[in-house]
Amino acid sequence: xxxxxxxxxxxxxxxxPMKLVRLIITADSKYWLKQAANNITGFATxxxxxxxxxxIEKEIKPSKTPDGRPGIAVLLFxxxxxxxxxxxxxxxxxxxxTSPTTACFSGIDTEEKINLGDxxxxxxxxxxISKKIHDKKIWRIPVMEGEFVIEDKTSIASGIGGxxxxxxxxxxxxxxxxxxxxVKEMRKVNNIILPFPGGIVRSGSKVGSKYKNxxxxxxxxxxxxxxxxxxxxxxxxNESVLEIVIDGTNEKxxxxxxxxxxxxxxxxxxxxIKTISAGNYGGxxxxxxxxxxxxxx
Amino acid sequence: xxxxxFKLKKKLEFRxxxxxxxxxxxxxxxxxxxxxxxxxxGKEKKEISNFFxxxxxxxxxxLFKGDLTKCDFIGNQMKSGKIIVQGDVGxxxxxxxxxxxxxxxxxxxxYTGSSLKNGEIIITKxxxxxxxxxxxxxxxxxxxxxxxxxxxxxxxxxxKMRSGIICIKKNAKDFVGCQMIAGTIIIKGKIGSNxxxxxxRGTIILEKQKLSESYLNYSGKNNxxxxxxxxxxxxxxxxEFKDIFPNTYIKKYLGDINCKGMGEILILN
Numbered sequence: 001x002x003x004x005x006x007x008x009x010x011x012x013x014x015x016x017p018m019k020l021v022r023l024i025i026t027a028d029s030k031y032w033l034k035q036a037a038n039n040i041t042g043f044a045t046x047x048x049x050x051x052x053x054x055x056i057e058k059e060i061k062p063s064k065t066p067d068g069r070p071g072i073a074v075l076l077f078x079x080x081x082x083x084x085x086x087x088x089x090x091x092x093x094x095x096x097x098t099s100p101t102t103a104c105f106s107g108i109d110t111e112e113k114i115n116l117g118d119x120x121x122x123x124x125x126x127x128x129i130s131k132k133i134h135d136k137k138i139w140r141i142p143v144m145e146g147e148f149v150i151e152d153k154t155s156i157a158s159g160i161g162g163x164x165x166x167x168x169x170x171x172x173x174x175x176x177x178x179x180x181x182x183v184k185e186m187r188k189v190n191n192i193i194l195p196f197p198g199g200i201v202r203s204g205s206k207v208g209s210k211y212k213n214x215x216x217x218x219x220x221x222x223x224x225x226x227x228x229x230x231x232x233x234x235x236x237x238n239e240s241v242l243e244i245v246i247d248g249t250n251e252k253x254x255x256x257x258x259x260x261x262x263x264x265x266x267x268x269x270x271x272x273i274k275t276i277s278a279g280n281y282g283g284x285x286x287x288x289x290x291x292x293x294x295x296x297x
Numbered sequence: 298x299x300x301x302x303f304k305l306k307k308k309l310e311f312r313x314x315x316x317x318x319x320x321x322x323x324x325x326x327x328x329x330x331x332x333x334x335x336x337x338x339g340k341e342k343k344e345i346s347n348f349f350x351x352x353x354x355x356x357x358x359x360l361f362k363g364d365l366t367k368c369d370f371i372g373n374q375m376k377s378g379k380i381i382v383q384g385d386v387g388x389x390x391x392x393x394x395x396x397x398x399x400x401x402x403x404x405x406x407x408y409t410g411s412s413l414k415n416g417e418i419i420i421t422k423x424x425x426x427x428x429x430x431x432x433x434x435x436x437x438x439x440x441x442x443x444x445x446x447x448x449x450x451x452x453x454x455x456x457k458m459r460s461g462i463i464c465i466k467k468n469a470k471d472f473v474g475c476q477m478i479a480g481t482i483i484i485k486g487k488i489g490s491n492x493x494x495x496x497x498r499g500t501i502i503l504e505k506q507k508l509s510e511s512y513l514n515y516s517g518k519n520n521x522x523x524x525x526x527x528x529x530x531x532x533x534x535x536x537e538f539k540d541i542f543p544n545t546y547i548k549k550y551l552g553d554i555n556c557k558g559m560g561e562i563l564i565l566n
Contacts, residue, residue, distance in 0.1 A: 067525040103522055129498070129561075131481065131523060132441070132460055133530035140523050149523045 001293050003266040007275045008292050013164045013258070014280035015288035018053075018077045019084045020159035020249060021114070022107035024060060025096060026069040036102045037072040039095035044076070044087075045196045046245075048205070048216050052078040052087040053161060053247050055193030066105045066136075067149065073107050075193045077161050077247045084156060085114040093120055097141070097148055105138075106154035117141075117150035160288050163192075163246035163254035165261055166204070166222065166277040168238050174272030175240040176200075181269045182244060182261035189257040192248035204243040204279060219279070238274060251288060259295050299356040300381070301331075303349040305363025311339040312387065313348065316370040320358055320378025320397065328352075361386075366406065372399045375416065388425075391418045392432065394442065404448070408432055413439040413461060417534065423448035426470075429463045429480075430456030439463070439480065445537050452489070455482045458499065462531070464538065474501045477560060481527065483541065493552050496560035502542075504565050513552035513562065520546045521563065 001008040025040070027033040037056050044054035053076070060071035076091070078084035096104045097120060106116060117139035121128045124141040130152070131138050137152035167182070169175040183199035186192070194200075209217035220230040222241045227234055234241070244261060248254040262276050278292055303318065317323075317334050332346035345351070353360070358379030361371065369387040372380050377397045385403040389411055396416045407425035410418050411432045428450050429439035438457040443464070450469040458480040465482075471489035474482050477496040485504050493501055493513065502524075524542040531538035548564040 066529050067522050068529065069522075069525075103526075105526075127559075129500075129559075130479075131500070131527060133462060133481075133527050134443070134534060136526075136530050138523060138526055146519045147521065147523065149526060 001296060003262075003296065004270045006266050006270050006273050008262070008296055009275055009277040010293055011278050012280055012283070012292065013162070013278035013290040014283060014286040015160045015162035015164075015254070015290065016079075016286040017288075018047075018079060018159045018161040018247065019081050019156050020078075020108075020247075021076045021084055021088055021154055021156055022057065022249075023074050023076070023088075023092070023096075023116075023154065024065060024071050024105045024107040025074065026065045026067050026071040026103045026105070027099070028069060028101035030070055032099060032101050033070055033072050036096050036099035037074055039099065040091045041074050041076075041193075041195075042095070044091075045201070047077070047079055047161070052076050052084060052091075053193070053195040054091075055195045055247070057193055058190055066151075067103055069103075075159075075191075075247065075249070077159055077193075077195075081112065081114065081156050088114065088116065088154065089119050092116065092150070093123070097123065097143070097150075100145055103149040105151045108155045108157050110155040110157045112156045113153040114156055115152075116154040117152045120150055157249065159247065159249050160251060160254060161247040162286060163248065163258060163288075163290055164243055164279050165258055165292070166241055166243050166275075166279060167265060167273060168222075168234065168241050168275040168277060169273040170237050170239055171272040172240040174269075175242050178265045178269040178273050179242040179244060181264050185264040186244065186246065186257040186261045189253055189260060191250060191253040192246050192257045194244060195247060196243075196245055199244055201243045201245055202241075204241070207281060207285075233277070235274070243279065251290075254288075255290060255295050258290060258292075262292070262296060300353050300358055300360035301351065301355040302353045302360045302362060303345075303351055305361075305365060305368075306348060306350060308364065309338075309348070309367040312367045312369055313338055314370045315365075315368050316373035316392075318345070318359060319372055319375040320355060320380070321376045323359075324355060324378075372397070372418075375399070385422075389432070391416070391444075394418070407451070410439055410442070410444045410463075411435075412437060413442045413444065415442045415461075417442060418444045419535070419537075420444075420446045420448070423467075424450050426451035426453055427456055428454045428465075429458050429461070430454075437478065443531070443534060445535060447537070449486070450484075454484075455480065455499075455501075458482070462527075464531075464541075466537070474499060474560070474562075477501070485541075493550075493560055493562050495553050495556055497553075497556045498559045499561075501560070501562045502565065503562060506564055508550055508562065508564070510552070512554050513550040514554055514558060516549040516551045516561075518546060518548050521549075524563075 041054040057073040065071035204219040205216040361382040372391040382401045404422040431438040468486035477499040550562040
């Protein structure tokens with residue numbers, strides 16, 4: 001399949017089941033909202049070493065948030081519920097509790113619950129106050145600024161991590177420009193996050209390494225500087241490859257995001273781009289397969 | 298007609314207990330069986346049909362009509378469904394209720410919502426003493442749910458209240474939140490003396506009041522965002538709560554200082 005001169009490889013992105021939490025953060029101003037959201041989703045690019053993958057999902061209007069202030073929804077993904085619960089507790093405790101004017105609420109409702117305020121409340125040293133209005137229970141934790149308001153529990157849902165596209169081109173600058181445009185477009189889709197810096201990863205990895213302690217190492221098949229010495233997947237004039245990784249709450253939205261990203265590259269940012277590919281492990285590890293050509297039909 | 302209508306036939310001389318007439322207890326009963334349910338009237342046991350004419354079906358709930366000021370325990374331990382009363386009711390309305398909704402288009406007497414566990418009670422006029430409180434032999438008052446009084450309330454609102462929310466649109470008399478353990482009381486009108494006496498925890502929210510009680514400590518002004526969260530939840534529950542807290546930067550008193558002082562009285566501007 002070729003779209004506007006760009007080859008869409010006959011391959012698929014291989015993704016994995018993950019557990020996710022959606023948190024709604026609110027604050028008096030958009031400035032402090034961004035500070036808190038950027039902090040809680042910071043150092044959360046990959047479960048390989050960060051414990052979770054996290055990102056900003058969307059902004060929420062004041063009329064749609066629990067306390068009538070501007071809000072941001074963030075998604076946090078981990079491989080299992082226990083790991084996710086630990087990360088949520090640490091990140092909310094260190095990044096949201098500490099940010100001036102913020103409050104934190106659950107943004108998803110399922111049967112499986114984990115502690116949110118119910119764990120953070122002990123910071124209140126006995127001065128914390130709970131309020132239960134019908135089914136919603138919140139904690140008011142006294143802090144030096146006033147009060148930190150946080151919902152008692154949050155739900156855990158099943159999600160998918162590892163949807164991806166690879167942008168292969170003949171120029172570093174052109175590939176980066178195309179990837180930036182794709183990220184901008186993909187972020188318009190709800191229920192997904194792009195956990196890497198600016199949504200883009202330059203150091204895609206393969207499973208394992210020649211060093212026995214490493215579980216992942218550089219994806220040498222896509223490293224343009226190793227074309228002479230490895231079993232490369234690049235042509236001789238390919239100079240750069242960038243990857244966009246997508247985690248989402250469901251397959252449909254990940255597909256939608258991939259389609260939007262590829263579309264904008266092929267239609268408006270195709271200069272210097274030769275191939276769109278995707279990363280997989282032969283289909284043996286992850287149950288979710290996003291076939292590029294089927295998505296672009 | 299989709300309500301099961303109980304119309305009072307004549308004015309009552311003695312008090313009667315209507316605890317039997319709740320939707321979850323009579324859901325599978327035929328009208329003839331309901332008519333023959335026995336209740337005490339003075340020292341005599343009589344049938345429901347002696348007092349009420351019954352018609353309709355239970356699809357939407359139960360509708361009481363008439364002057365029910367001598368009818369106690371309406372909605373007692375109700376778990377689900379709806380009861381509407383066209384007229385005034387007696388004591389212990391919604392006692393230990395666990396769910397559902399009671400609407401009284403009139404006034405209620407004492408102990409309305411006593412030991413309420415969940416559900417919603419709305420009184421369109423006034424209520425008597427001990428609203429949402431505990432009754433004799435019970436350690437805890439209201440433990441959940443919501444009570445809305447559109448008129449005035451009597452003494453000891455929320456006595457020994459443990460959780461839930463009481464909202465009074467007009468005035469309340471003395472000892473509001475007395476011995477309160479937790480929960481939220483909102484009073485939009487004036488109150489009598491000794492508010493929050495012996496309260497351990499909980500929140501009483503008042504409108505433009507000057508408090509001089511010696512057992513309360515003034516804690517200054519601050520921004521209480523949780524009020525907006527409560528308002529948001531309550532607005533979904535009932536339109537009566539729309540924009541109930543227009544301002545969250547308000548005064549706070551802590552008390553009763555003789556009981557650790559963990560209760561709070563917030564004064565809206």
